[in-house]
Amino acid sequence: MTPKTLFDKIWDSHVVRTIEGGSDVLYIDQHFIHEVTSPQAFDGLRARGIPVFRPAKTLATADHNIPTIDQDLPIKDELSRNQVETLNENCKKFGIEYFSLNHPNNGIVHVIGPELGYTLPGTTIVCGDSHTSTHGAFGTIAFGIGTSEVEMVLASQCILQNKPKKIRITVNGELQKGVTPKDIILHIISQMSSGGATGYFVEYAGSAIEALSMEGRMTVCNMSIEMGARGGLIATDLTTFEYLNNIPSLANRPDFKSLLLSWRNLKTDEGASFDREVVFDAGIIKPMITYGTNPGMGMAIDEVIPRINNDREGAVTLAKALDYMGFRPDMKLPGHQVDYVFLGSCTNGRIEDLRAFAHFVKGKKKAPEVTALIVPGSKRVEQQAIDEGLDKILSEAGFELRQPGCSSCLAMNEDRIPAGKYAVSTSNRNFEGRQGPGSRTLLASPLTAAAAAITGKITDPRDLLNN
């Protein structure tokens, strides 16, 4: 048999049929929906007078447009409240399971899917959200779709897709102290550029990837879209199986053993070919930070901002980005003032992220001039943080643990960064205005965010780790 990539194995087994021009009718095993990108899809079903084809294969949560304080009170903003209520009504009417605000399973869609055991190896997963790639950490083909495609999945459990090309990104070696999975992916994106993997699906491999926990792998896969890739996946191994075995609802399933067996071969065969291969050395990766207005504009925290070379493409875009950020070429970022720090999002809102941040700030004090937003990714993460006493550590250091949601990652709720202010953020996008009109976002790891929160300045976290 011809050796196959993991991606091809999963994709090919989900093709219902191939139509003219090469598009595949791809069967979707698990569909997640949220309040922002689903209402128009349900309207489409109503206009056609059709039901949801397989309601049990869709799960709903409210996450994008919700407050992260006083969640027991009605949502203040009328449009947001209406959108969340619309999701509630649609789920009721079409028979879809829904984890509403305050439900113990509520949270960011890409945090709850894995932690509740909905994300299973070897499956296809879609959601009207580009960070659906997160689920690829479990050896799944998971990618973001638009609302018309959400409607397709609701109507038929399938979507029409062209098969993307394949790229393998191998990261070998050991990470230095103070360097996290977030730094791996920010490093990769800075090298690939924000459009460098457009048209491709990524497989992450290599010893540095294998050494990561499931949560670290999710952080890496999460940002695949930030280099243009449809998604990114990682082969299953013992780490995957141990994580899944710790989810009671899964491990108690009578067919769990046979599922485990079926997941064993979810890896790329030796000799399988990729359209592109890129290799990185984990040992040279340093804590990363972005200086511009797309995630490709990133550098090691001790580097200087690149010069604008008018003979090279992208000069106008880079000049505009630096002007927006209030930075100049050749500038070093450490020491620069920070006004806000955001810990959270589907990229870094899991328990390991909260632990890393809390342990870093333990016994220290938040800089008084910094406003910090510490937002767990889900109710379960929030509860676990409290059970572990992280909320106390945080509070002693001057931080407050908020309630779960997407929060300041896209600032659809009140968690906005004011115009002109600098935010060190563990989220995934530093686009102009992403965290509020005029906000200036610097993407970084939870450790770099913690260091900024303590000093009030952009700080290499290794400087504080060594003390």
Added chain:
Amino acid sequence: MPKLKFDILESTCIPLPLENIDTDQIIPARFLSATSREGFGENLFRDWRYDTSGNKNDAFILNNQNYKGTVLVAGKNFGCGSSREHAVWALTDYGFRAVVSSFFADIFKNNSLNNGLLPVVVPEEFLNDLLEIIQREPETRIRIDLDKQLFSVLPPGESVEFEINPYKKKCLLKGLDDIDYLLSIREIIAGYEFRNKLKRCESK
């Protein structure tokens, strides 16, 4: 339902010579709370069109009366970032029928095709020349012939062929969408599900 049909379009163009224009710029997240597809055009490129006090930014191309038309010409990697289809709805609601670039982000491209907004991929050199021409001469007209897959600068300027998935081309020419097709093969999809169930039983 979106207007899907597309065959031939002649128009002047609006140049936006920036790369990596993300969907947060096309429609900022704070305008995504609506539950219908209409009305997003009002906030298209909101934070580039208006300053933080809500005054028009005269320097932005959509506020420049010299540039009009239903075709947007933008730098490479247009539509990157969020999967929000609202970005496409904002462009179509504003009146755009086609976007020209040297490459598009994948999800944006799919969303466009699903809403009758034609993403026209042209070679980078052609794109740079086109951007220069239309910036210099805003009255320049172009013609997009979907059936012939031909993008031409009128008259008698340069022409370039563009690629499009043959199935999607047919859908646009006829004004059909994917859901019509998927609904027509629901029995085949159910058959796929049944075969998978059998396979799982056999492997136990």
